[in-house]
Amino acid sequence: MTPPPLPLAEARRRFLDGDDVSARSVPEPILHSWRRCQGLGLDVGRWRPPSRLAETELAARREENADWLQRARPAIDALFDGVLDDGHVVIVADHGGLILERMGHPDFLDRAERVALAPGMDWREDVRGTNAIGTALVLGAATVRGAEHFLERNRQLSCTAQAIHDAQGHLLGVIDVSGQPRRLHDAHRLQVEAAVRRIEHGLFDRHAARLHELRLAADPALLATPRCGRLGFDDDGVLRAASRAALAALGLDWTALGRLRFAQLCEQSLEHWLSRHGIHVASLRHGGELFSAQLLPVRTGLDPLPREAAHPPPPPTAAAATAMRPEPPRRPAALAGATAVADVGLPAGLLDTARRLLEADIPVLLLGETGVGKERFVQALHAAGSRHRQPLVAVNCAAIPEGLIESELFGYEEGAFTGARRQGSKGRLREADGGVLFLDEIGDMPASLQARLLRVLQERVVQPLGGGAGQRVDVRIVAATHRDLAQEVAAGRFRADLYYRLGHYPLRLPPLRERGDVAQIAAALLAAHGAAPRAITLSPALAAFIRAYPWPGNLRQLDNLLRTLLALVDDGTLLTAEHLPATLRDAAPSAGRDDAVHAALARHGGNASAAARALGISRSTLYRRLGRS
Numbered sequence: 001m002t003p004p005p006l007p008l009a010e011a012r013r014r015f016l017d018g019d020d021v022s023a024r025s026v027p028e029p030i031l032h033s034w035r036r037c038q039g040l041g042l043d044v045g046r047w048r049p050p051s052r053l054a055e056t057e058l059a060a061r062r063e064e065n066a067d068w069l070q071r072a073r074p075a076i077d078a079l080f081d082g083v084l085d086d087g088h089v090v091i092v093a094d095h096g097g098l099i100l101e102r103m104g105h106p107d108f109l110d111r112a113e114r115v116a117l118a119p120g121m122d123w124r125e126d127v128r129g130t131n132a133i134g135t136a137l138v139l140g141a142a143t144v145r146g147a148e149h150f151l152e153r154n155r156q157l158s159c160t161a162q163a164i165h166d167a168q169g170h171l172l173g174v175i176d177v178s179g180q181p182r183r184l185h186d187a188h189r190l191q192v193e194a195a196v197r198r199i200e201h202g203l204f205d206r207h208a209a210r211l212h213e214l215r216l217a218a219d220p221a222l223l224a225t226p227r228c229g230r231l232g233f234d235d236d237g238v239l240r241a242a243s244r245a246a247l248a249a250l251g252l253d254w255t256a257l258g259r260l261r262f263a264q265l266c267e268q269s270l271e272h273w274l275s276r277h278g279i280h281v282a283s284l285r286h287g288g289e290l291f292s293a294q295l296l297p298v299r300t301g302l303d304p305l306p307r308e309a310a311h312p313p314p315p316p317t318a319a320a321a322t323a324m325r326p327e328p329p330r331r332p333a334a335l336a337g338a339t340a341v342a343d344v345g346l347p348a349g350l351l352d353t354a355r356r357l358l359e360a361d362i363p364v365l366l367l368g369e370t371g372v373g374k375e376r377f378v379q380a381l382h383a384a385g386s387r388h389r390q391p392l393v394a395v396n397c398a399a400i401p402e403g404l405i406e407s408e409l410f411g412y413e414e415g416a417f418t419g420a421r422r423q424g425s426k427g428r429l430r431e432a433d434g435g436v437l438f439l440d441e442i443g444d445m446p447a448s449l450q451a452r453l454l455r456v457l458q459e460r461v462v463q464p465l466g467g468g469a470g471q472r473v474d475v476r477i478v479a480a481t482h483r484d485l486a487q488e489v490a491a492g493r494f495r496a497d498l499y500y501r502l503g504h505y506p507l508r509l510p511p512l513r514e515r516g517d518v519a520q521i522a523a524a525l526l527a528a529h530g531a532a533p534r535a536i537t538l539s540p541a542l543a544a545f546i547r548a549y550p551w552p553g554n555l556r557q558l559d560n561l562l563r564t565l566l567a568l569v570d571d572g573t574l575l576t577a578e579h580l581p582a583t584l585r586d587a588a589p590s591a592g593r594d595d596a597v598h599a600a601l602a603r604h605g606g607n608a609s610a611a612a613r614a615l616g617i618s619r620s621t622l623y624r625r626l627g628r629s
């Protein structure tokens, strides 16, 4: 008869006494980790923390990881938001187990500090014994509760962590949630998993920007969601990028990169699949398993990888291929294409006008409220132009601290300032050489830099910080802002000469409330988010609401709402106004009144032709809509 499982404390005592402990008493990964720690000679009771890394060295480590950290930021912030009220901390460590960031609930920060769970501290397993950060670096993921920690002093913690890999299997770091034992639940592990999935999805987009992407899922409804497996093939049909979900589903590991050929997986050649035009969906049998597969056309993604990464990450690890269990779709589907509704409802020819300006090397200045889709428009513009095979490099002038934006844009020479990378930095302008530079939120560019930027635009020569010869660059410029730039000029906050240099022919993306076919846009977004295979449709009443609501957050708000609804309802649902959150239902404008038409008419002094033009609809449609309201 098998003996009953022992309480953890007893199992631990026996383990330390050298007795055999079964995996029924201690989870197997923990037991293995204890054995590793014992093998290294770690002492459970006597241990002194290594000293904390000096601030300057920590800053340098953060700088080395800045690229993926910046991309991971929205997911980390959302995770933090989700666990803060439970009294936990979120920790970000690099691939060497060094804590780079810690954000947390004040209740727990003190305790975290006492066990040196703090920025600048090393939490590798071979230094700290079994712990979620260090053990996740070994295994890919780990949850370590209370007395499962190898060192006595860490028993006051419970932690769950998962490693992050890029699409080439490079281990980048770890995300961890830590808290008091008993307060950490399985839901926190799922939250960490979801955050890492989101981060890796974004990293894949970046790596695979110029690859043919094959998506795989057991259920076709998952093909447009972050839960699908993703593989990136080059033009020769060789695998160059992968998601862990795809590798796990196919029983492969990272060594398949550079080796696996498209035809080995899909029977026919990549050319054959490509010849089927556009998005190609088929069934695929591999190792006895049946998958739905979808080949997406090559995307020209925003902000692709610089040709040479400044800090090549370490080689792939075996842990990189940890299996990901297929789970039912809990999250909204990802947008299938960056330009899903780029053209729908925009004033006729806006994209074409922008393209012509850019082709003639005339800067494009995009104006529009927040969330109208300026960034998406730029992606579509880049994809439509002759430079679509060259980089599109984005700089968000509002997101970079004033002190850093100069080096970010213009680059710097070796040793230009304290904390500078040893080999210097190329700067975004030079990264965009041959391609397109997108200056987002240009209205927020510090005044001191406006003059410098103007000089570059005129002379097309970049002078990196710290001296060195000026270098000629060939970039096409697109700038965008939600501010009224003319007003910023009048108020003296934006240089008039730069404004005229950029704004030869400003283009305005209309807010959603002015666009004539919001319901059509909503339908396009639903389709892009995979509503069709789930048989989810929009009721006429909800479409009417969508048309009449003023959408202060524009496309971003509409898109978020639709994604949320899709996540909440079952397959086969007819979406009605009842599904809306109460706050939105209450804010519904008076029934029947077509505010967009009325607003456009008011702005154009009652001139129906001008109002129709602004809305991008015909005059007859305008009258029809007026008649209805």
Ligand SMILES: Nc1ncnc2c1ncn2[C@@H]1O[C@H](COP(=O)(O)OP(=O)(O)OP(=O)(O)O)[C@@H](O)[C@H]1O
Pocket (backbone or CB within 6 Å): 335, 338, 339, 340, 341, 342, 343, 368, 369, 370, 371, 372, 373, 374, 375, 376, 377, 481, 482, 525, 555, 556, 557, 559, 560
């Ligand atoms: N063409 C589009 N197709 C599908 N969704 C879009 C499109 N344009 C915008 N969206 C949705 O709106 C969100 C915001 O878009 P985007 O970032 O391009 O707006 P923006 O005008 O640049 O906003 P901000 O001024 O706040 O930076 C996107 O994340 C997406 O959800």
